[in-house]
Amino acid sequence: MTIGILDRKEGTIQALLTRLWTPDGLAVEAGDPQIWDRGTLYALREILMAGETETGLAHLRAYTRQRLLGNHVLYAVEASPEGGQAHLSAESALYGRIITEGLFGILPTGLRSFTCVPRVPAAWPEMRLSGMKAFGRDSDVLVTRSRNHIRPTVSQQNHVVFDQTKPSGTAFMVQW
Numbered sequence: 001m002t003i004g005i006l007d008r009k010e011g012t013i014q015a016l017l018t019r020l021w022t023p024d025g026l027a028v029e030a031g032d033p034q035i036w037d038r039g040t041l042y043a044l045r046e047i048l049m050a051g052e053t054e055t056g057l058a059h060l061r062a063y064t065r066q067r068l069l070g071n072h073v074l075y076a077v078e079a080s081p082e083g084g085q086a087h088l089s090a091e092s093a094l095y096g097r098i099i100t101e102g103l104f105g106i107l108p109t110g111l112r113s114f115t116c117v118p119r120v121p122a123a124w125p126e127m128r129l130s131g132m133k134a135f136g137r138d139s140d141v142l143v144t145r146s147r148n149h150i151r152p153t154v155s156q157q158n159h160v161v162f163d164q165t166k167p168s169g170t171a172f173m174v175q176w
Contacts, residue, residue: 009050009052013047013050013052013055016043016047017047017055017059021059022035023062023066024063024066024067025037025039025040025063025066025067026039026040026043037067037094038094040063040067041094041095041097041098042094044056044059044060044063044098044102045094045097045098045101045102046102047059047102048060048098048101048102048103048119049101049102049105049117049119051119051169053103053119053120053121053122054121054122056102056119057103057121060098068095099129100129100132102119103118103119103120103121103127104116104118104119104127104129104141104143105117105118105119105171106132106134106141108134108135109173109175110135110175111135111136112135112136112137112175112176113135113173113174113175113176114134114135114174114175115171115172115173115174116141116152116171116172116174117169117170117171117172118143118150118152118172120143120144120145120150120168124145125144125145126142126143126144126145127142127143128140128141128142128143129141135176137156137176138156138157139154139155139156139161140154140155140156141153141154142155145168148167148168149165149166149167149168150165150166150167150168150169150170151163151164151165152164152172152174154174156176161174161176162174162176
């Protein structure tokens with residue numbers, strides 16, 4: 001579930017990415033040099049979940065290049081400078097949630113079910129999530145896009161358990 005971003009989607013995203021975005025991610029407040037990876041990662045997930053795929057992916061790439069692959073560390077850290085940039089494994093896990101919840105739109109609805117609202121970037125004909133361990137199973141999720149339609153296919157042990165095509169932006173209910 002998004003944290004209310006859809007109520008004021010355009011204004012919220014504009015404020016995040018113009019007033020608070022820095023080369024390192026989101027500032028705690030405008031003009032403050034303090035960065036929290038936690039806030040940045042949640043914001044990126046929400047931007048993708050709100051359907052702003054290209055914007056979210058561009059900022060995810062920038063964050064990844066600067067914070068994870070640049071002159072920094074290979075994982076998300078506590079607030080800088082006050083947190084001393086200590087490693088926080090929970091924040092590192094949020095990076096994965098950008099992919100599973102933001103791009104793939106996978107949100108649990110039960111022990112063996114989830115909704116899926118895939119957001120395939122325009123330049124990608126498909127995206128794949130292999131070896132997902134969730135909902136009591138090991139699954140692979142393949143999402144293909146054609147024109148205005150999206151097709152998620154969920155497989156378990158090379159057996160298709162879900163395969164539907166609907167207009168882009170539609171929620172799919174997957175259960176077994």
